Amino acid sequence: MSYGLNDDQRRLQDLVRRVARERVASRAAAIDASGEYPQDMYDLLKELGLFTLPFPSEYGGSGSTLSACVAIEEVGRVCYNTAYLLIVQWTPFGAVIAGGTEEQKRRYLPGLANGDLRAAFSITEPQSGSDVAGILTRASRCQGGYRINGGKIWCTNASLADFVVVAAKTGDQDRTGSINFFIVERGTPGFVVGRKEEKMGARGVPSHAIFFEDVFVSESQRLGPEGQGFKIVMEALNASRPLIGARAVGLAQGALDHAVSFVKNRKAFGQSVADYQGVRWMLADMAINIEAARGLVYRAAAAADTGVAGEDLATIAAMAKCFATDAAMQVATDAVQLFGASGISNDYPINRYFRDAKVLQIVEGTNQIQRNIIARNLIAD
Numbered sequence: 611m612s613y614g615l616n617d618d619q620r621r622l623q624d625l626v627r628r629v630a631r632e633r634v635a636s637r638a639a640a641i642d643a644s645g646e647y648p649q650d651m652y653d654l655l656k657e658l659g660l661f662t663l664p665f666p667s668e669y670g671g672s673g674s675t676l677s678a679c680v681a682i683e684e685v686g687r688v689c690y691n692t693a694y695l696l697i698v699q700w701t702p703f704g705a706v707i708a709g710g711t712e713e714q715k716r717r718y719l720p721g722l723a724n725g726d727l728r729a730a731f732s733i734t735e736p737q738s739g740s741d742v743a744g745i746l747t748r749a750s751r752c753q754g755g756y757r758i759n760g761g762k763i764w765c766t767n768a769s770l771a772d773f774v775v776v777a778a779k780t781g782d783q784d785r786t787g788s789i790n791f792f793i794v795e796r797g798t799p800g801f802v803v804g805r806k807e808e809k810m811g812a813r814g815v816p817s818h819a820i821f822f823e824d825v826f827v828s829e830s831q832r833l834g835p836e837g838q839g840f841k842i843v844m845e846a847l848n849a850s851r852p853l854i855g856a857r858a859v860g861l862a863q864g865a866l867d868h869a870v871s872f873v874k875n876r877k878a879f880g881q882s883v884a885d886y887q888g889v890r891w892m893l894a895d896m897a898i899n900i901e902a903a904r905g906l907v908y909r910a911a912a913a914a915d916t917g918v919a920g921e922d923l924a925t926i927a928a929m930a931k932c933f934a935t936d937a938a939m940q941v942a943t944d945a946v947q948l949f950g951a952s953g954i955s956n957d958y959p960i961n962r963y964f965r966d967a968k969v970l971q972i973v974e975g976t977n978q979i980q981r982n983i984i985a986r987n988l989i990a991d
């Protein structure tokens with residue numbers, strides 16, 4: 611189905627689908643099993659020029675969130691971790707585009723777009739994930755800039771990143787308005803990457819604790835005017851939230867692909883499992899869920915691309931993220947069920963989809979938080 615994709619987007623879909631099948635699918639199980647960073651997949655995405663997709667045309671991109679969603683979906687259909695490489699590149703990009711000065715954009719965006727630079731984005735701390743206002747990391751004013759002190763957890767890509775976009779409070783106050791984002795480059799004295807998290811899903815892209823001990827950043831490394839950076843960057847994240855939904859659609863489609871192929875070949879009580887009506891109805895419900903999720907994700911992406919902003923974008927983006935990732939969890943759970951005991955075995959691919967789907971309901975704002983956003987905007991006067 612086209613969903614109003616233009617010719618370029620359909621060509622992109624065909625190309626990425628083919629490359630994903632021919633060059634990515636065969637690597638997915640090994641990346642998940644070893645938990646090692648897939649540098650070969652990073653190089654492939656770079657060679658294909660896929661990192662540039664959502665960047666504005668002056669950086670060689672299409673400027674289209676919808677195009678980026680199409681690519682993520684096709685890669686995520688066969689390998690969650692390779693699709694994650696795209697997301698990890700695009701989250702800091704959104705922050706720099708939204709809040710960066712011309713100098714910051716010149717310094718970081720071309721490298722992010724062509725894959726010469728890698729980045730990470732860090733808000734979460736041990737005592738506060740959803741409750742962003744509870745972060746303790748502080749950037750205190752000093753001569754020429756700030757000194758950052760504090761610690762973060764779950765910073766994905768930290769060990770590979772050339773720079774990290776870090777949330778820290780300025781001033782003495784404790785409100786979200788006092789949160790600002792700073793660009794901290796690798797090798798800055800006092801910036802240390804700590805322990806790698808052992809994860810059940812998203813295993814190929816590392817998440818680390820990071821520490822800041824009197825880390826000096828100049829004024830020019832702050833994103834946006836002091837006190838406004840938080841709002842600017844969080845609004846930018848609304849625009850990139852459909853990408854997480856697209857990764858969920860891809861994951862769900864991949865789980866359904868595997869389930870269909872399995873039940874057609876598996877026999878029980880003298881006939882193909884696919885011939886049982888109870889099984890067929892499960893497959894149909896999985897397909898319905900996926901199509902509904904895809905429609906909502908593409909709609910949210912199109913909204914971001916056509917300049918919808920503020921609460922309207924926040925609501926549709928939250929709906930897309932929440933619905934698509936819940937759908938992915940449901941579809942992956944049903945797919946494991948259809949595999950029977952093989953669904954539990956590591957000899958088959960399907961439990962990987964199940965483990966990765968769970969991650970999607972938690973990252974980039976848990977699905978409860980997405981529901982809070984939707985309800986708040988419903989009730990607001």
Ligand SMILES: Cc1cc2nc3c(=O)[nH]c(=O)nc-3n(C[C@H](O)[C@H](O)[C@H](O)COP(=O)(O)OP(=O)(O)OC[C@H]3O[C@@H](n4cnc5c(N)ncnc54)[C@H](O)[C@@H]3O)c2cc1C
Nearest residue numbers: 731732733734738739740741764765766812974975976978
């Ligand atoms: C694989 C992975 C990669 C990650 N990468 C990054 C990264 O690169 N950078 C980064 O900053 N963070 C990252 N995170 C962290 C992630 O953003 C947080 O885990 C997430 O925001 C939830 O925070 P928490 O884990 O502290 O849960 P908590 O906020 O402690 O929530 C615990 C539970 O309570 C629920 N809850 C909390 N508040 C409410 C409420 N008001 N209403 C209803 N329910 C509520 C939550 O939904 C959840 O179910 C990553 C996490 C994972 C798993």
